[in-house]
Amino acid sequence: MALRSVLLGVGSYLPKRVLTNAELAKQVDTSDEWIVERTGIRQRHIAADDEKTSDLACQASLAALEQAGREAKDIDLVILATATPDLTFPATAARVQAAIGAGPGIAFDLQAVCSGFVFALATADNFLARGQAKRALVIGAETFSRIMDWEDRGTCVLFGDGAGAVVLEAQEDAGDRGIVSTFLRTDGRMHDLLYVDGGPSETGTVGKVRMVGNAVFRQAVEHISGAMLEACARAGVSLDAVDWFVPHQANQRILDGVARKLGIDVDKVVATVAIHGNTSAASVPLALDVAVRDGRIKTGDLVLMEALGGGLTWGAALVRL
Structure with missing residues (x-):
């Protein structure tokens, strides 16, 4: 019977600081009405100065593991989709793997910007379906506030920080799941x-x-x-x-x-x-x-x-x- 990649749990994390449109309007030539009309956005979360992408990713991962009823030691594949890694190298996924107590196993970052999580999900599915891993942690995590031009109202009003994760498990008796x-x-x-x-x-x-x-x-x-x-x-x-x-x-x-x-x-x-x-x-x-x-x-x-x-x-x- 073919292996299926079953989604067991999902988790997320948002930084505590909330940046509203009204606050942005004090920094750049814009208004709440202008932003809402063109984007639908009313607020976004911004990482604290001491919060790294890996910190956000760890929190989301632990929440996903808890919902899935699995422990970090059960994970043998970590794929982290991000355009804002902690460092140029090593992979932020390796930092997450170590921080939550997973591994040793496969861990790497994937860069497809906003499509990154979907690309990472497909990549993890290929590993699991071929029997190269048993349980995967697939994460999307960003600190886009670190690469924003806060004087460009065409972009700075759009982006925020956060992380989400899912736990996938290879199963033979998954039915249509x-x-x-x-x-x-x-x-x-x-x-x-x-x-x-x-x-x-x-x-x-x-x-x-x-x-x-x-x-x-x-x-x-x-x-x-x-x-x-x-x-x-x-x-x-x-x-x-x-x-x-x-x-x-x-x-x-x-x-x-x-x-x-x-x-x-x-x-x-x-x-x-x-x-x-x-x-x-x-x-x-x-x-x-x-x-x-x-x-x-x-x-x-x-x-x-x-x-x-x-x-x-x-x-x-x-x-x-």
Whole structure:
């Protein structure tokens, strides 16, 4: 019998500091009305000066392990999706592995920006389905506040910090539970639409986020819609069969645009962008955790997660919880 990657638990962590639109309006030429109208965002969380990406990731991981009923020593694969690692190297995943008491096992970072969690989920599924690992911790964690240009109102109003994680386990008798299908794509020709203008090889600096907002919006609606349809097609299910949609929380207008394009009932879309902002690779697991813990998403539900990020990268993952 084929192995299935079953999602056993989910967890998240948000820094204590909340940055509201009203506070941002004191720092940059903007207003609460301007931000809400264009993005739907009302607040975002900002990591404390002594909080690293690994700290956020550890908290989310421990919460996911507790819900899954597993211990850190049970984990033999850690994949951490992030564009804001603690250090250039070693991998932040290795720090998390050591800090929570997992391993020795496989641990590495994955960089696909806002699509990172979906890419990491697909990668972990390939390890588990081939029997190369038994239990995986898949994490999305970001401290995007460290790479923001706080004078650029086109970007600084969008992003926040946070982390989300899930525990996956390879099972032979899972029935129809587990990761059903995934679809991933990258098109490097659109690199300049969303990028950071720094890096150790090119500039020797960390750099700041730069984005061509209107172009990214158009690409997001088109490619996220396509990825969702492809993931369903690969699984042989219709979009109507999906119980819940958990998209990357980039912008409420993108969420609404995709729903309109595909004729999706907005009540089936989990939206946390208003309170979290865009937390890049952390946004999908953060939203998933909210909906699982408030009782909307239940065991047996068919959930479609999707995202688009810098690269450009995009993808979707269909999971039966």
